[in-house]
Amino acid sequence: MTRIRRLVLDVLKPHHPSTIELAGKLSGVDGVTGVNIGLYEVDQRTENIKITIEGDNIEYEVVKQEIEKLGAVIHSIDEVAAGSLLVEEVETLQDR
Amino acid sequence: MTRIRRLVLDVLKPHHPSTIELAGKLSGVDGVTGVNIGLYEVDQRTENIKITIEGDNIEYEVVKQEIEKLGAVIHSIDEVAAGSLLVEEVETLQDR
Amino acid sequence: MTRIRRLVLDVLKPHHPSTIELAGKLSGVDGVTGVNIGLYEVDQRTENIKITIEGDNIEYEVVKQEIEKLGAVIHSIDEVAAGSLLVEEVETLQDR
Amino acid sequence: MTRIRRLVLDVLKPHHPSTIELAGKLSGVDGVTGVNIGLYEVDQRTENIKITIEGDNIEYEVVKQEIEKLGAVIHSIDEVAAGSLLVEEVETLQDR
Amino acid sequence: MTRIRRLVLDVLKPHHPSTIELAGKLSGVDGVTGVNIGLYEVDQRTENIKITIEGDNIEYEVVKQEIEKLGAVIHSIDEVAAGSLLVEEVETLQDR
Amino acid sequence: MTRIRRLVLDVLKPHHPSTIELAGKLSGVDGVTGVNIGLYEVDQRTENIKITIEGDNIEYEVVKQEIEKLGAVIHSIDEVAAGSLLVEEVETLQDR
Amino acid sequence: MTRIRRLVLDVLKPHHPSTIELAGKLSGVDGVTGVNIGLYEVDQRTENIKITIEGDNIEYEVVKQEIEKLGAVIHSIDEVAAGSLLVEEVETLQDR
Numbered sequence: 298m299t300r301i302r303r304l305v306l307d308v309l310k311p312h313h314p315s316t317i318e319l320a321g322k323l324s325g326v327d328g329v330t331g332v333n334i335g336l337y338e339v340d341q342r343t344e345n346i347k348i349t350i351e352g353d354n355i356e357y358e359v360v361k362q363e364i365e366k367l368g369a370v371i372h373s374i375d376e377v378a379a380g381s382l383l384v385e386e387v388e389t390l391q392d393r
Numbered sequence: 394m395t396r397i398r399r400l401v402l403d404v405l406k407p408h409h410p411s412t413i414e415l416a417g418k419l420s421g422v423d424g425v426t427g428v429n430i431g432l433y434e435v436d437q438r439t440e441n442i443k444i445t446i447e448g449d450n451i452e453y454e455v456v457k458q459e460i461e462k463l464g465a466v467i468h469s470i471d472e473v474a475a476g477s478l479l480v481e482e483v484e485t486l487q488d489r
Numbered sequence: 490m491t492r493i494r495r496l497v498l499d500v501l502k503p504h505h506p507s508t509i510e511l512a513g514k515l516s517g518v519d520g521v522t523g524v525n526i527g528l529y530e531v532d533q534r535t536e537n538i539k540i541t542i543e544g545d546n547i548e549y550e551v552v553k554q555e556i557e558k559l560g561a562v563i564h565s566i567d568e569v570a571a572g573s574l575l576v577e578e579v580e581t582l583q584d585r
Numbered sequence: 586m587t588r589i590r591r592l593v594l595d596v597l598k599p600h601h602p603s604t605i606e607l608a609g610k611l612s613g614v615d616g617v618t619g620v621n622i623g624l625y626e627v628d629q630r631t632e633n634i635k636i637t638i639e640g641d642n643i644e645y646e647v648v649k650q651e652i653e654k655l656g657a658v659i660h661s662i663d664e665v666a667a668g669s670l671l672v673e674e675v676e677t678l679q680d681r
Numbered sequence: 682m683t684r685i686r687r688l689v690l691d692v693l694k695p696h697h698p699s700t701i702e703l704a705g706k707l708s709g710v711d712g713v714t715g716v717n718i719g720l721y722e723v724d725q726r727t728e729n730i731k732i733t734i735e736g737d738n739i740e741y742e743v744v745k746q747e748i749e750k751l752g753a754v755i756h757s758i759d760e761v762a763a764g765s766l767l768v769e770e771v772e773t774l775q776d777r
Numbered sequence: 778m779t780r781i782r783r784l785v786l787d788v789l790k791p792h793h794p795s796t797i798e799l800a801g802k803l804s805g806v807d808g809v810t811g812v813n814i815g816l817y818e819v820d821q822r823t824e825n826i827k828i829t830i831e832g833d834n835i836e837y838e839v840v841k842q843e844i845e846k847l848g849a850v851i852h853s854i855d856e857v858a859a860g861s862l863l864v865e866e867v868e869t870l871q872d873r
Numbered sequence: 874m875t876r877i878r879r880l881v882l883d884v885l886k887p888h889h890p891s892t893i894e895l896a897g898k899l900s901g902v903d904g905v906t907g908v909n910i911g912l913y914e915v916d917q918r919t920e921n922i923k924i925t926i927e928g929d930n931i932e933y934e935v936v937k938q939e940i941e942k943l944g945a946v947i948h949s950i951d952e953v954a955a956g957s958l959l960v961e962e963v964e965t966l967q968d969r
Contacts, residue, residue: 389719
């Protein structure tokens with residue numbers, strides 16, 4: 298059984314509700330242990346945010362629903378980590 | 394029950410009261426274990442500061458009231474972390 | 490008996506299935522303990538991604554098959570680590 | 586009871602007494618466990634220094650008096666941390 | 682008795698066999714605990730790779746033979762560490 | 778009783794005696810546990826060096842005498858740390 | 874009794890013998906626990922290398938003899954650390 302342990306999402310959201318409410322909602326989802334929302338940019342009507350979600354069995358579709366319920370849109374899945382252990386992305390010679 | 398574990402706020406404040414008094418006030422709020430206030434910029438009448446607040450159950454509205462009671466204004470919520478564990482923002486390939 | 494402990498692959502994939510499905514598939518392969526997929530770039534029809542795979546006995550051919558089954562192509566093997574311990578690449582004077 | 590755990594001060598001082606004497610004095614103040622003084626710049630008559638003070642209950646006014654007794658002036662309070670735990674300033678997406 | 686604990690080699694190899702096979706071979710050599718192969722550059726007929734080898738008693742000539750058996754050539758020995766402990770290269774004021 | 782725990786000195790010395798002899802001498806001073814001497818620059822007749830001294834009760838005047846006995850001169854005290862604990866200089870928003 | 878715990882040397886050596894042989898020789902010297910040799914630059918007849926030596930009682934003259942026996946020359950002593958503990962060079966405000 299494969300388990301999603303981390304998702305990093307680039308998300309576009311309206312000003313309301315706030316990132317605080319969104320973080321509260323997402324951290325209540327089953328299989329999620331913690332959520333971190335950082336603010337990339339604020340425009341007149343929207344905010345570009347980065348959502349880092351960690352847990353032992355994250356369900357992407359449930360997360361997606363919660364985000365969309367609050368009027369926000371997932372722009373891209375910048376990182377996903379799955380398996381029995383959380384593996385970090387490794388910087389290689391190609392990245393330098 | 395979802396718990397806010399960290400808030401990072403961009404705040405504009407008058408010179409008085411000092412960041413020391415503000416740090417003292419905020420660190421006394423229920424659910425807050427520690428506060429760090431860094432100075433971005435000082436102008437003739439105001440100071441732009443960054444407030445990092447950590448705890449096991451931070452209440453944003455209470456924090457906001459304390460800040461506004463001292464004549465300061467929250468300019469933006471640059472980061473919020475919630476859940477049973479404090480999750481850090483993860484730098485992805487998109488950020489490099 | 491030599492054991493592959495880490496593979497870092499540069500991969501080109503179609504938009505569907507998502508990196509989430511790919512991470513799920515790869516993390517289910519025998520000998521794999523965890524998978525991390527980061528997004529380099531998104532074009533009109535394809536996505537350039539970086540796949541970091543760690544385990545105690547990764548079989549490259551099996552991984553390759555899983556990737557190709559989902560319509561993706563391994564562009565290059567950017568890093569491989571093998572042996573009884575996971576050894577990291579060491580930055581030398583030549584790399585500075 | 587809120588406790589100041591760290592102060593970082595930008596200070597302008599005359600050449601004499603030395604930073605050694607100042608560090609000695611400040612580290613003797615009640616509630617202070619350690620002091621670090623770094624030299625930013627030396628001019629003909631003054632020195633611009635950075636004072637990092639840590640403790641479990643630092644009293645800013647007492648520190649200020651000690652500094653002013655030695656002929657120096659606090660230019661700005663660059664960081665203050667208070668609470669039951671020492672919280673570090675967190676770098677956010679806005680800082681990058 | 683002096684023991685080689687780490688070798689970092691700059692190597693030029695043909696496309697075949699792959700770095701995976703080379704990593705497997707080298708990690709099977711006596712006295713080697715782990716091998717990491719990173720890809721610097723790929724040309725039409727060759728690949729420039731970095732091989733980091735760690736162990737408790739690495740024999741350079743044996744390693745060299747294995748590399749040359751697979752048609753590759755050691756371009757330079759970028760780092761070697763020997764002794765009863767693995768000592769890291771230390772960045773000095775001259776390197777900044 | 779306030780205790781100096783670290784001194785970082787910018788020092789100008791003649792080529793002889795060597796930094797090895799100077800490090801040996803300074804590490805023998807009471808209250809000093811270790812000394813690190815890095816080479817900034819070598820000119821025709823002098824060397825600009827950085828001396829990091831750590832201990833549980835360093836006496837600056839004794840250190841100064843030892844340095845001057847070997848014909849060297851303290852150019853500046855770049856850092857001093859004192860107190861019951863060794864406190865590090867903290868990078869603030871002003872330093873970035 | 875003062876003890877040299879680390880030496881970092883800038884050395885110019887002929888191509889032969891190799892850095893592997895030199896590392897082997899130096900790691901056999903009394904009081905040395907480990908040696909790391911990094912390659913700065915290769916010219917037609919010589920190699921510029923950095924030798925990091927650590928131990929609990931390194932004798933510089935013995936090390937110097939071993940290096941010179943193999944036809945190499947110490948260009949400069951870039952770092953020396955002595956005392957009962959190994960102290961690292963500390964980056965100060967002056968170095969930034």
